[in-house]
Amino acid sequence: MTSHPIISIENLRKTFAATAGGEDVTVFEDVWISIEKGEFVCLIGHSGCGKTTLLNILAGLDKATEGCIVVEGTEVTGPSLDRAVIFQSHALMPWMTAYKNIAFAVKSRWPQWSREQIKEHCQKYIDMVHLTGSEDKKQTQLSGGMKQRVGIARALAIQPSIMLMDEPFSALDALTRGSLQDEVLNICTKTEQTSFMITHDIDEAILLADKIILMTNGPHAKICEIVENTLPKNRSRNDMHLHPNYYPMRNHLIEFLVNRSKLFEEELSSSSYDPRKPPVVRPQADPAAIKEPPFNSYHQAAQ
Amino acid sequence: MVASPKLRATILSLIIFTVFILFWHLAIQTGGSDRNLGAAMDPEYAALMGKSAKTGASALPGPLEVGKELWKHLTNPFYDNGPNDKGLGIQLAYSLARVLIGFSLAVLIAVPLGFLIGMSQMLSRALDPFIQVLKPISPLAWMPLALYTIKDSGVSSIFVIFICSVWPILMNTSFGVASVRREWLNVARTLEVGRFRTACQVILPAAAPTIMTGMRIAIGIAWLVIVAAEMLVGGTGIGYFVWNEWNNLSITSILVAIISIGLIGMMLDLCLASLAKTVAYNE
Numbered sequence: 001m002t003s004h005p006i007i008s009i010e011n012l013r014k015t016f017a018a019t020a021g022g023e024d025v026t027v028f029e030d031v032w033i034s035i036e037k038g039e040f041v042c043l044i045g046h047s048g049c050g051k052t053t054l055l056n057i058l059a060g061l062d063k064a065t066e067g068c069i070v071v072e073g074t075e076v077t078g079p080s081l082d083r084a085v086i087f088q089s090h091a092l093m094p095w096m097t098a099y100k101n102i103a104f105a106v107k108s109r110w111p112q113w114s115r116e117q118i119k120e121h122c123q124k125y126i127d128m129v130h131l132t133g134s135e136d137k138k139q140t141q142l143s144g145g146m147k148q149r150v151g152i153a154r155a156l157a158i159q160p161s162i163m164l165m166d167e168p169f170s171a172l173d174a175l176t177r178g179s180l181q182d183e184v185l186n187i188c189t190k191t192e193q194t195s196f197m198i199t200h201d202i203d204e205a206i207l208l209a210d211k212i213i214l215m216t217n218g219p220h221a222k223i224c225e226i227v228e229n230t231l232p233k234n235r236s237r238n239d240m241h242l243h244p245n246y247y248p249m250r251n252h253l254i255e256f257l258v259n260r261s262k263l264f265e266e267e268l269s270s271s272s273y274d275p276r277k278p279p280v281v282r283p284q285a286d287p288a289a290i291k292e293p294p295f296n297s298y299h300q301a302a303q
Numbered sequence: 304m305v306a307s308p309k310l311r312a313t314i315l316s317l318i319i320f321t322v323f324i325l326f327w328h329l330a331i332q333t334g335g336s337d338r339n340l341g342a343a344m345d346p347e348y349a350a351l352m353g354k355s356a357k358t359g360a361s362a363l364p365g366p367l368e369v370g371k372e373l374w375k376h377l378t379n380p381f382y383d384n385g386p387n388d389k390g391l392g393i394q395l396a397y398s399l400a401r402v403l404i405g406f407s408l409a410v411l412i413a414v415p416l417g418f419l420i421g422m423s424q425m426l427s428r429a430l431d432p433f434i435q436v437l438k439p440i441s442p443l444a445w446m447p448l449a450l451y452t453i454k455d456s457g458v459s460s461i462f463v464i465f466i467c468s469v470w471p472i473l474m475n476t477s478f479g480v481a482s483v484r485r486e487w488l489n490v491a492r493t494l495e496v497g498r499f500r501t502a503c504q505v506i507l508p509a510a511a512p513t514i515m516t517g518m519r520i521a522i523g524i525a526w527l528v529i530v531a532a533e534m535l536v537g538g539t540g541i542g543y544f545v546w547n548e549w550n551n552l553s554i555t556s557i558l559v560a561i562i563s564i565g566l567i568g569m570m571l572d573l574c575l576a577s578l579a580k581t582v583a584y585n586e
Contacts, residue, residue, distance in 0.1 A: 060492075060493070061492060061493065079489075079492040079493040079494075080493075080495065081495050084493065085489070085490075085493045087486055087489070089486060091484075091487060091489070091490050093490070093508070093509070094584045094585060094586045095508045095582075095584040105494050108500075109494070138584070138585075139584075139585070139586065140585045140586075158494070
């Protein structure tokens with residue numbers, strides 16, 4: 001990795017001040033992450049390990065206790081239009097229509113634009129997330145999936161250099177989640193959108209991410225390791241489970257979430273762990289299994 | 304035929320109204336238990352009260368009398384025969400004007416102030432003791448002070464209306480502003496929306512339903528207080544009219560005034576309710 005990463009999280013620590021009678025709580029510490037341009041990174045960890053706090057600090061909504069985040073050569077000191085956030089609960093303004101919600105964001109990005117310019121720009125993104133025809137609906141008339149689509153369109157419409165997603169699909173039912181994942185994957189691959197997403201859904205991470213960051217349990221959570229996705233880039237939700245690397249990936253992640261995430265302290269003492277360079281692993285099947293049969297014939301056999 | 308629930312409710316309302324009027328009418332006609340009481344009445348006291356007491360009929364007017372009187376006022380609401388005999392319309396207009404002026408002043412001051420209190424925790428804490436002490440004071444307790452300093456009874460009653468409307472609006476505005484959902488503010492922050500635009504386009508619409516509730520409570524209280532305030536300062540207004548008619552011992556006129564106070568109060572509330580509907584939103 002010779003190029004400069006677009007995001008560089010350096011030695012981040014977050015400590016919440018003690019409430020009456022308690023002690024200070026350090027949620028995570030020694031967190032070093034770097035994200036390259038165009039990369040899709042997922043962060044996986046149990047609740048309570050400070051995932052959302054980490055994302056909020058990255059978004060500029062929260063402050064770190066120690067360490068810093070450098071985005072495109074500048075330190076993060078507050079929120080910025082270059083870092084769009086898709087919130088877990090869509091966070092639409094209920095008194096605005098779907099269109100107005102997106103236009104609100106576009107107007108913030110380009111205040112000098114005319115009404116027509118804004119309309120044209122918004123329409124492009126409304127079409128992109130397949131909401132054409134629902135522009136004038138208010139939140140109550142939109143289904144859960146549609147609301148999140150508006151949230152996605154709002155984030156994409158300001159053309160951020162980085163998209164931050166905080167478990168964006170966790171409140172949706174499985175079918176809606178699946179189709180939205182496909183769309184996000186599609187859009188992000190097409191536009192080479194740098195994305196950082198928090199999730200605790202393993203399949204979601206395998207489908208979307210190029211790089212999966214494993215975070216141990218809090219308090220004192222750390223980056224355990226970085227898993228590089230060994231599945232081919234053109235994977236899709238329908239056939240990725242047929243790839244020989246799918247189960248090695250999945251098993252590795254489950255093993256982490258079930259066992260290793262809480263026993264990491266022991267693991268740490270017995271190895272040469274460097275928080276600046278967490279180990280990178282590439283779980284895959286035996287090389288022989290990948291060659292024979294190749295992924296494409298697997299795909300065809302399934303059909 | 305099955306009538307819609309709305310129609311059925313209307314029919315039931317009309318039935319209740321008719322039954323009430325009928326009972327009222329019958330109770331006045333027969334004098335009810337008053338007849339027995341009349342027999343036991345001290346003759347000297349009966350003489351003092353005039354013949355009507357002796358006959359046992361109630362001194363309360365019946366619905367027909369009140370209706371007639373109401374019709375008289377409705378057909379000629381704006382006559383002016385000197386300070387003690389003005390039309391009901393004129394008196395109500397005086398009261399309404401005072402309420403609307405006082406209420407509008409309260410809105411103009413309480414909404415921006417509530418905004419500041421809601422946005423700043425420091426200001427909220429600093430002003431809280433003052434608000435807590437001032438809020439429970441009966442607005443009428445301010446009246447002597449107002450009369451002493453302002454030296455004008457009309458302006459004083461406007462001031463009393465102002466002071467009683469200000470608290471509910473202030474409390475609701477600051478509460479509404481303080482409880483705007485964190486995530487909406489975060490959306491505005493990530494979009495780098497300026498403070499003023501956030502206040503106008505995010506916080507105000509988010510808090511508007513709560514502010515409107517405060518305004519509805521305030522106008523209700525204001526309409527209650529204006530009657531008492533006008534009884535106190537006299538001169539004009541529906542409160543003065545009621546007190547004047549009490550001095551005339553015209554129960555019929557008082558009943559007419561009571562009915563019209565109720566109707567105007569309902570209208571005020573309906574106006575604000577429809578205004579509230581325009582800013583309401585569902586989540």
